[in-house]
Amino acid sequence: xxxxxxxxxxxxxxxxxxxxxxxxxxxxxxxxxxxxxxxxxxxxxxxxxxxxxxxxxxxxxxxxxxxxxxxxxxxxxxxxxxxxxxxxxxxxxxxxxxxxxxxxxxxxxxxxxxxxxxxxxxxxxxxxxxxxxxxxxxxxxxxxxxxxxxxxxxxxxxxxxxxxxxxxxxxxxxxxxxxxxxxxxxxxxxxxxxxxxxxxxxxxxxxxxxxxxxxxxxxxxxxxxxxxxxxxxxxxxxxxxxxxxxxxxxxxxxxxxxxxxxxxxxxxxxxxxxxxxxxxxxxxxxxxxxxxxxxxxxxxxxxxxxxxxxxxxxxxxxxxxxxxxxxxxxxxxxxxxxxxxxxxxxxxxxxxxxxxxxxxxxxxxxxxxxxxxxxxxxxxxxxxxxxxxxxxxxxxxxxxxxxxxxxxxxxxxxxxxxxxxxxxxxxxxxxxxxxxxxxxxxxxxxxxxxxxxxxxxxxxxxxxxxxxxxxxxxxxxxxxxxxxxxxxxxxxxxxxxx
Numbered sequence: 275x276x277x278x279x280x281x282x283x284x285x286x287x288x289x290x291x292x293x294x295x296x297x298x299x300x301x302x303x304x305x306x307x308x309x310x311x312x313x314x315x316x317x318x319x320x321x322x323x324x325x326x327x328x329x330x331x332x333x334x335x336x337x338x339x340x341x342x343x344x345x346x347x348x349x350x351x352x353x354x355x356x357x358x359x360x361x362x363x364x365x366x367x368x369x370x371x372x373x374x375x376x377x378x379x380x381x382x383x384x385x386x387x388x389x390x391x392x393x394x395x396x397x398x399x400x401x402x403x404x405x406x407x408x409x410x411x412x413x414x415x416x417x418x419x420x421x422x423x424x425x426x427x428x429x430x431x432x433x434x435x436x437x438x439x440x441x442x443x444x445x446x447x448x449x450x451x452x453x454x455x456x457x458x459x460x461x462x463x464x465x466x467x468x469x470x471x472x473x474x475x476x477x478x479x480x481x482x483x484x485x486x487x488x489x490x491x492x493x494x495x496x497x498x499x500x501x502x503x504x505x506x507x508x509x510x511x512x513x514x515x516x517x518x519x520x521x522x523x524x525x526x527x528x529x530x531x532x533x534x535x536x537x538x539x540x541x542x543x544x545x546x547x548x549x550x551x552x553x554x555x556x557x558x559x560x561x562x563x564x565x566x567x568x569x570x571x572x573x574x575x576x577x578x579x580x581x582x583x584x585x586x587x588x589x590x591x592x593x594x595x596x597x598x599x600x601x602x603x604x605x606x607x608x609x610x611x612x613x614x615x616x617x618x619x620x621x622x623x624x625x626x627x628x629x630x631x632x633x634x635x636x637x638x639x640x641x642x643x644x645x646x647x648x649x650x651x652x653x654x655x656x657x658x659x660x661x662x663x664x665x666x667x668x669x670x671x672x673x674x675x676x677x678x679x680x681x682x683x684x685x686x687x688x689x690x691x692x693x694x695x696x697x698x699x700x701x702x703x704x705x706x707x708x709x710x711x712x713x714x715x716x717x718x719x720x721x722x723x724x725x726x727x728x729x730x731x732x733x734x735x736x737x738x739x740x741x742x743x744x745x746x747x748x749x750x751x752x753x754x755x756x757x758x759x760x761x762x763x764x765x766x767x768x769x770x771x772x
Contacts, residue, residue: 312330313330313331313333313334313337314330314334314348316330317330317331317334317348317351317352317355318351324355324356324358324359325359327351327352327354327355327358328352328355328356328359331348331349331351331352331355332352334348335348335349335352342375342376343375343376345375346371346372346373346374346375346376346379346382347372347376347379347381349368349371349372349375349382350368350369350372350379350381350382350385351381352368353365353366353367353368353369353372353381353382353385354381354384354385356368357385357388357389362389362392362393365385365388365389366385366386366389368382368385369382369383369385369386369389370382370386373386378409379409380405380406380407380408380409380410380413380416381406381410383402383403383405383406383408383409383416384402384403384406384410384413384415384416384419386398386402386405387399387400387401387402387403387406387416387419387420387423388419390402390423391419391422391423391426394426396423396424396426396427397427399419399420399423400420400423400424400427403416403417403419403420403423404420406419407420412443413443414439414440414441414443414444414447414450415440417436417437417439417440417443418436418437418440418449418450418453420433420436421433421434421436421437421440421453421454421457422453422456422457424436424457425453425456425457425460425461428460430457430460430461433457434454434457434458434461437450437453437454437457438454440453440454441454446477447477448473448474448475448477448478448481448484449474451470451471451473451474451477452470452471452474452481452483452484452487454466454470455467455468455469455470455471455474455484455487455488456487458470459487459490459491464491464494464495467487467488467491468488468491468492471484471485471487471488471491472488475488480511481511482508482509482511482512482515482518483508485504485505485507485508485511486504486505486508486515486517486518486521488504489501489502489503489504489505489508489518489521489522489525490521492504493521493524493525493528496528498525498528498529501521501525502522502525502529505518505521505522505525506522509522514545515545516541516542516543516545516546516549516552517542517549517551519538519539519541519542519545519552520538520539520542520549520551520552520555522538523535523536523537523538523539523542523552523555523556523559524555526538527559527562532559532562532563535555535559536556536559536560536563539552539553539555539556539559540556543556548579550576550579550580550583550586553572553573553575553576553579554572554573554576554583554585554586554589556569556572557569557570557572557573557576557586557589557590557593558589558592560572561589561592561593561596566593566596566597569589569593570590570593570594570597573586573589573590573593574590577590582613583613584609584610584611584613584614584617584620585610585614585617585619587606587607587609587610587613587620588606588607588610588617588619588620588622588623589619590603590606591603591604591606591607591610591619591620591623591624591627592619592622592623592626594606595623595626595627595630596626598630600627600630600631603623603626603627604624604627606623607620607621607623607624607627608624610623611624616647618644618647618648618651618654621640621641621643621644621647622640622641622644622653622654622657624637624640625637625638625640625641625644625657625658625661626657628640629657629660629661629664634661634664634665635665637657637658637661637664638658638661638662638665641654641657641658641661642658644658645658650681652677652678652681652682652685652688655674655675655677655678655681655688656674656675656678656685656687656688656691658674659671659672659674659675659678659688659691659692659695660691662674663691663694663695668695668698668699669699671691671692671695672692672695672696672699675688675689675691675692675695676692679692684715686712686715686716686719686722689708689709689711689712689715689722690708690709690712690719690721690722690725692708693705693706693707693708693709693712693722693725693726693729694725696708697725697728697729697732702729702732702733705729706726706729706730706733709722709725709726709729710726713726718749718750719749720746720749720750720751720752720755720756720759720760720763721746721755721756721759723742723743723745723746723749723759723763724742724743724746724759724760724762724763725759726742727739727740727741727742727743727746727763727766730742731766736770739766740767740770742763743763743764743766743767743770744763744767746759746760746763747760747763747764747767
């Protein structure tokens with residue numbers, strides 16, 4: 275009996291082992307524990323999450339019976355999962371271990387290339403991608419990786435050739451279009467970049483990066499409505515991307531809505547308090563808004579994060595010049611120009627300092643240089659017009675303010691300054707037209723009313739002159755220039771009643 279029972283139990287156990295693997299695997303899956311076979315498939319899967327792949331690959335590696343080549347392959351896939359997770363150090367270790375076990379694993383060389391890219395070592399990356407393609411010659415990801423590396427080195431022809439090949443191999447993968455779009459954007463091919471980002475969005479409509487990047491290109495080509503649409507869509511998908519708020523802030527500013535631009539940079543800084551671009555941009559927006567102390571605080575905070583970009587030194591120079599710290603402003607402008615000889619903002623800041631120092635000829639030289647770099651920058655022509663006024667060259671001042679008004683017909687200060695220059699050259703009719711246009715745009719503009727009063731008085735139209743002087747006195751003074759104009763208008767009214 276005992277033997278029979280023992281035999282029976284043995285028989286039942288062997289039968290279960292032979293027949294129940296599917297049931298056993300189902301139970302493991304139901305409990306969240308993949309079977310060994312499932313572990314391998316999850317490890318190699320493109321659809322599993324990085325965490326799932328790392329765990330599955332680790333379980334396979336902890337098992338027995340793997341050859342060195344199999345272990346190398348699984349280790350490389352785990353390295354790829356670590357890379358997907360953003361764990362660069364572990365990814366690099368797995369790639370090295372895979373290649374120690376088998377030096378022919380193309381994926382391991384690909385990982386080395388991507389790690390090198392993360393570490394800003396483009397040459398090392400290219401060498402690794404070359405080796406990857408040596409062992410896996412038709413792998414789209416390696417061509418795409420090498421494309422990006424060549425793009426970083428500004429070898430755009432070679433980069434685009436690799437991206438084109440990657441797309442032929444894998445035309446339905448959004449990331450390859452994104453890579454080619456990024457390279458085209460760096461090469462200045464805005465239309466090509468937009469087309470590639472559009473294809474990427476078609477393949478992956480929920481990709482906030484592609485929408486945001488396309489929005490940035492639309493900003494570059496001054497298509498602000500499309501840029502705003504893309505940034506709004508990106509924020510709807512991922513409202514925690516600080517960089518998108520920074521970019522949308524630039525669009526709001528370009529649309530003349532500085533308050534909304536500042537709001538967006540505020541939001542970006544709530545999400546990422548040390549976001550350099552947000553601090554740098556808000557510094558400039560606040561400077562434009564006349565909030566100089568707040569602008570200075572933001573510029574200094576951005577500078578504490580990174581002293582390298584020329585643009586932060588240039589913005590700080592503008593702020594310091596406005597505060598009257600001319601020596602410091604000049605030093606910051608020079609620092610910016612050391613780093614970027616074509617920094618328009620730095621040249622503008624240095625010109626501002628030189629104007630305030632009475633060195634108008636040097637200011638004009640800087641502003642003329644800006645015109646060579648950025649001929650459609652209305653601020654350049656406006657500031658150079660002021661410089662020409664300072665040296666008494668009314669004709670050149672009129673020409674520069676006219677250039678501003680070609681670019682921006684509603685630039686009130688350019689209208690007023692051109693009108694003043696026209697009046698000084700005796701062209702009262704055209705001066706009157708400019709002052710009237712400015713007042714139509716800003717009915718409470720103190721300077722425009724006071725100066726139009728002077729023109730009316732010169733034309734012997736004393737009733738209209740009196741009306742403009744009265745309007746200047748009753749309007750709210752916003753700055754020193756307004757207060758000076760009001761004092762003048764008040765004197766004129768007193769003289770007319772005596």
